[in-house]
Amino acid sequence: MRWVGVLLTVASSGSLAGCQKPGRAPLVVVIQLDGAGLDLVDELRADRRLPNFDRLMATGTSGPLQSWPTLRVMRTSARRTIASPIVWTSIATGKIPEKHGVRDFVLPVPGTASAWIGSEEGSARGEILLPEIGGVPPHELRLKLRSFAPVGEQHVGVFWNGNELDTVSLPVEWTILTVPLPASSMRPAQNRLELLFEKQSRPSDHGASSDRRRLAAEVAFVDVVDARGKTLLSLDPAVARERFVRGFYPPRGQLTEIQSVHWRAKPVWTLLGDAGVPVGIIGHWGTWPAYPVNGFLVSSRMGIRQTRGDSDRLTWPDSLAGEIAPLAPDVDDLEPTFERLHVNECAPRVIDRQSVLKKILIQDTYYVRLARKILAGRDTGLFSVYLRSIDVAAHVTLPWRNGSLLPEGCPDTVRSILDEVYVQIDAWIGDILDVLPPDAHVFVVSDHGMQQLQGTGDHAPFGLFIAHGARIRPGHRQFGSTVLDVAPTLLHLFDQPVPLDMDGKVLASVFDPAWFRASSIRYVDVDTSLSPDGAIPTDASEEALEELRALGYIE
Numbered sequence: 001m002r003w004v005g006v007l008l009t010v011a012s013s014g015s016l017a018g019c020q021k022p023g024r025a026p027l028v029v030v031i032q033l034d035g036a037g038l039d040l041v042d043e044l045r046a047d048r049r050l051p052n053f054d055r056l057m058a059t060g061t062s063g064p065l066q067s068w069p070t071l072r073v074m075r076t077s078a079r080r081t082i083a084s085p086i087v088w089t090s091i092a093t094g095k096i097p098e099k100h101g102v103r104d105f106v107l108p109v110p111g112t113a114s115a116w117i118g119s120e121e122g123s124a125r126g127e128i129l130l131p132e133i134g135g136v137p138p139h140e141l142r143l144k145l146r147s148f149a150p151v152g153e154q155h156v157g158v159f160w161n162g163n164e165l166d167t168v169s170l171p172v173e174w175t176i177l178t179v180p181l182p183a184s185s186m187r188p189a190q191n192r193l194e195l196l197f198e199k200q201s202r203p204s205d206h207g208a209s210s211d212r213r214r215l216a217a218e219v220a221f222v223d224v225v226d227a228r229g230k231t232l233l234s235l236d237p238a239v240a241r242e243r244f245v246r247g248f249y250p251p252r253g254q255l256t257e258i259q260s261v262h263w264r265a266k267p268v269w270t271l272l273g274d275a276g277v278p279v280g281i282i283g284h285w286g287t288w289p290a291y292p293v294n295g296f297l298v299s300s301r302m303g304i305r306q307t308r309g310d311s312d313r314l315t316w317p318d319s320l321a322g323e324i325a326p327l328a329p330d331v332d333d334l335e336p337t338f339e340r341l342h343v344n345e346c347a348p349r350v351i352d353r354q355s356v357l358k359k360i361l362i363q364d365t366y367y368v369r370l371a372r373k374i375l376a377g378r379d380t381g382l383f384s385v386y387l388r389s390i391d392v393a394a395h396v397t398l399p400w401r402n403g404s405l406l407p408e409g410c411p412d413t414v415r416s417i418l419d420e421v422y423v424q425i426d427a428w429i430g431d432i433l434d435v436l437p438p439d440a441h442v443f444v445v446s447d448h449g450m451q452q453l454q455g456t457g458d459h460a461p462f463g464l465f466i467a468h469g470a471r472i473r474p475g476h477r478q479f480g481s482t483v484l485d486v487a488p489t490l491l492h493l494f495d496q497p498v499p500l501d502m503d504g505k506v507l508a509s510v511f512d513p514a515w516f517r518a519s520s521i522r523y524v525d526v527d528t529s530l531s532p533d534g535a536i537p538t539d540a541s542e543e544a545l546e547e548l549r550a551l552g553y554i555e
């Protein structure tokens with residue numbers, strides 16, 4: 001276990017601007033604000049309502065941060081949205097969703113994803129495109145499949161790059177089929193697997209079902225294993241939905257909120273931790289179950305009040321959960337905050353979203369308390385704390401701020417809820433800055449901004465990015481940054497090389513020119529993907545799913 005590594009430091013290779021001592025990695029604190037936008041921050045700064053934002057921005061670099069709308073794999077309709085867990089995972093990994101694996105607000109528990117194969121015209125044929133395959137030949141395909149029960153056992157033709165490899169018998173029980181792949185049949189960039197089925201039928205032809213689809217078989221995964229027995233590829237129809245190109249109905253499975261078991265790429269805190277940099281993560285989306293890091297990890301379940309009690313692996317190390325539990329606020333502790341933010345003032349309560357806002361304010365208060373406790377006395381390492389109130393408040397109240405008609409029973413004061421939430425966040429940033437040494441680097445990053453769309457607050461493609469500290473260019477406004485650039489930029493700030501399998505770039509112009517000239521960006525060809533680990537037990541949080549439902553993210 002690398003817990004002992006907290007005491008290690010990493011040798012710094014560049015020349016050192018400001019007051020960083022040679023030989024010690026800098027202290028970098030990333031404050032993650034879900035849904036924060038530069039438009040509102042600039043407006044409220046102009047009114048002198050955000051002194052801490054103002055201080056960081058006036059003496060640091062700031063600008064818009066471009067997000068990515070993506071297709072959500074568990075939806076039946078192909079509609080692009082900006083989904084927080086997808087974007088936050090891109091921020092943490094520097095990778096596009098196809099690589100990092102977090103593809104929706106909810107995903108199947110690993111091992112429970114599947115998709116039906118069937119065709120409305122002609123016979124059923126499933127077509128899957130596999131990416132480049134390395135490893136040691138000869139390779140073997142492993143497919144988990146079952147025949148649709150009413151059609152019974154049937155024959156399946158297995159075709160590889162257009163050539164028939166085998167015809168196998170497929171029973172109605174789940175079966176793992178293994179098919180050897182001749183070395184001569186492999187293509188370097190992309191390989192095409194086709195499964196041709198003998199029989200299919202409609203569920204509605206067999207009893208009470210109204211399902212009119214024609215179904216032949218169901219597939220759970222497609223793996224490629226090399227001669228040493230190493231699993232090189234493991235595709236399931238949810239995480240790798242775009243590779244199941246033909247003949248498949250939308251995936252299904254036992255859905256959960258996003259969890260660490262869904263990540264297919266290493267986050268920047270793992271890469272830095274492996275290089276000896278101490279790290280600490282508080283509340284990042286999709287970090288439960290907690291896993292070993294070079295420091296501590298307070299998982300995303302620590303903020304979910306009812307679920308917390310039944311969950312293991314709330315933190316890394318395990319003992320931390322008990323230590324920090326007493327800091328969790330009560331609803332009563334928050335009454336003055338609710339008052340100040342006007343969130344109690346609609347009578348009757350018009351929307352259950354308001355209660356989500358209260359829950360999230362409690363969560364954010366908890367995370368700020370944890371940050372203050374855990375960050376006090378630190379002088380090196382990467383730390384992050386995730387705060388979500390702006391996003392939730394903006395979903396409900398951005399139209400009210402913009403002058404839309406208020407729901408019956410809501411006084412005019414509720415129009416200022418969103419502004420007051422920004423003011424509260426600014427105060428929390430101040431609380432965190434208070435416990436940091438003056439030479440700390442502070443980043444403020446959001447996953448997307450907010451806009452009014454069809455009467456509600458909705459996600460918009462530009463969030464914000466603020467960087468501040470000795471190695472950062474002062475008083476600069478930076479354009480052209482994207483969410484993919486945060487992880488590579490953080491690595492460079494720590495004098496670490498950037499893995500070539502990251503999709504983002506080092507934001508060269510955010511750095512202090514003197515420091516940047518003396519440092520050099522280095523790249524390294526390492527594999528920073530993560531393989532699925534089926535051994536980690538997991539379950540779904542009804543409370544987390546309910547929250548996503550209340551905000552309209554899932555049906």
Ligand SMILES: [Zn+2]
Pocket residue numbers: 035084391392395459
């Ligand atoms: Zn949102």
